[in-house]
Amino acid sequence: MPDSAYTLSCVSTECQARCGSLSTLHGTVETPVFMPVGTQATVKSLTPENLADLGAQIILGNTYHLFIRPGHELIRSFGGLHHFMHWERPILTDSGGFQIFSLQELAKITEEGAAFRSHLDGSRLFLSPEIAVHVQEALGSDIMMALDTCIPYPASHDEAARSTALTGRWARRCRNAQENTGQLLFGIVQGGMYPDLRRASLDELMDIGFDGYALGGLSVGEPKEEMEAVLGEMTRRMPETHARYLMGVGTPEDLVEGVYHGLDMFDCVLPTRNARNGMLFTSQGRLVIKNACFQHDQRPLDEHCGCYTCRHYSRAYLRHLFQSREILACQLNSIHNLHYYCALMASMRKAIREDCFLDFRRNFYDQRTFSNHEPMEDFL
């Protein structure tokens, strides 16, 4: 492997936005990139061919879920997650840390690791930094994430400091546990909303040395301004030579701001979850397909969209499927929303290469005049 799997190709002269590529065992990913979430060895309702067709370069798998069911040893016996689920492009797996904290009220964190119970059958389970790495090695993902601890929002400086220090010690153990498989390993910067803790966390990870650096613990309920303050501060300090991943974020607006601040990788369940709930992203804003105004609407979801759904189906048909609770609604809506996200990233890559990212960003906001939307909260 070269010194870094990431190759920087250009940086905006107007802001921190940048283009690059990330080399993995299953091919190269052009960044900035959005990664659809495939929690249980499937991006909900879509085939791998659907994903490739809509422009997905890389997907995310959830170590926590796969560890519990069907189990990493079963997936190893199939030659890894790629072969098990018939997806040949890169996969990033998270470490399970976030799910342990968000799904497990009774998780017990010690220096050694996290003891928790399966959300399926209540059985006792344990994840340490070493186990998290070995599970991800069994899954055979292209990019593994170090096991981290998550900080609730809000949290006191003391609480955040203790948790961040533990994340740092776990990160070192993850790096030490890693075998020579060619898989990349990213560290996760924590520190809550405290700049001093964030800086210390990043410094410690850089001292250990990872193949990429992720920002965790954002978009957890804090005001947008707080998140952007952390992004601005962090991306100025993160090494230019490595990929930067903003975990679990977010809305189309969040992606534009993340790229503006110089981040390279994003994942979120929003496009797929909202698709299943009938909320579609368009260049003009959000559209709620159940609304009566679409009953006779012969237009595609977005007249500027070239996705499979927009090429072949009307808003009226998609409304009919949704109102009839037909499974095909999930597929067609998910294809559209993920295509929207992937196309948005492709547009940003193009704007950065042409060094007109601020124009792109202004235009992105100017277009969003679609009146038929409801608050996001209705769909989550």
Place this chain on the structure above:
Amino acid sequence: MPDSAYTLSCVSTECQARCGSLSTLHGTVETPVFMPVGTQATVKSLTPENLADLGAQIILGNTYHLFIRPGHELIRSFGGLHHFMHWERPILTDSGGFQIFSLQELAKITEEGAAFRSHLDGSRLFLSPEIAVHVQEALGSDIMMALDTCIPYPASHDEAARSTALTGRWARRCRNAQENTGQLLFGIVQGGMYPDLRRASLDELMDIGFDGYALGGLSVGEPKEEMEAVLGEMTRRMPETHARYLMGVGTPEDLVEGVYHGLDMFDCVLPTRNARNGMLFTSQGRLVIKNACFQHDQRPLDEHCGCYTCRHYSRAYLRHLFQSREILACQLNSIHNLHYYCALMASMRKAIREDCFLDFRRNFYDQRTFSNHEPMEDFL
């Protein structure tokens, strides 16, 4: 139009099995053929491309459901059902008669037609022979079905006779109501399990003259022997020059017996409904994917199958999707089951053309040794 849309190409020398083709506004259908059911303007969980890829030549739409939602006038405004749902091959629509009887305990049948209530919102609706034809003309299906009345099983001779006579009068009104759209119209033979009533029903329909003849009111709870007695009796009397359609039937075994008796067209929800419930059809019999024996099974569902699902996924992965209640399980299972049905029909067409249908039929039963099955009733 020629005298008959159906062209007979060959008949078995060993039994009544036959091959032919049916010419429609959206192309020619090779018979014998199985028609996947697309109740609400979608074959559940599949795209039209999935259907074409798995070998579906023609699908069935339910007039009753489309009449209620989204409404035939809406579909007409989209240029018909084909355009609305993005399916370019032929469509057969039923008349709504069966649904009125099976979904509506309070349907009121008069000489004029059937008054019933929407199963969605309880609103009052009315379907007459004329309305059923005009609705199907609005839908733009290639093959329309005459409105019939259904006879419960068991039924007295008197009851069956009254119902069958009304079906005959309604059939004549359907033929008279039909406009010159190029759509085909099939009549439906009723008569319950009474040979004299069946014969009289067929004679009356032939006297009116239809583009094809269907057998309705079978597979409604009667013993297999009774159904086969009706099939044998009827297909010897049905005109060789027209397509013969056995409505709502059935299992793979039913299809083989139906073809043996000289029937050309079949439809049933079994392959798609069972797919969603995790019951898969294979050349060796039925397979219940949730069973623990498949947890580590790296084989495809059926090693003799060339469908998309069998080409790319293991039994273990399909079991994982099913156990995880993932939507993709519905799609992959439905693709396999419908491919199984369509491939079974293609094999029968080949056997008939090669005049070895009895060999085919014997071999079909001999292969079915798969032990991992449960009674069909568990999945309905």
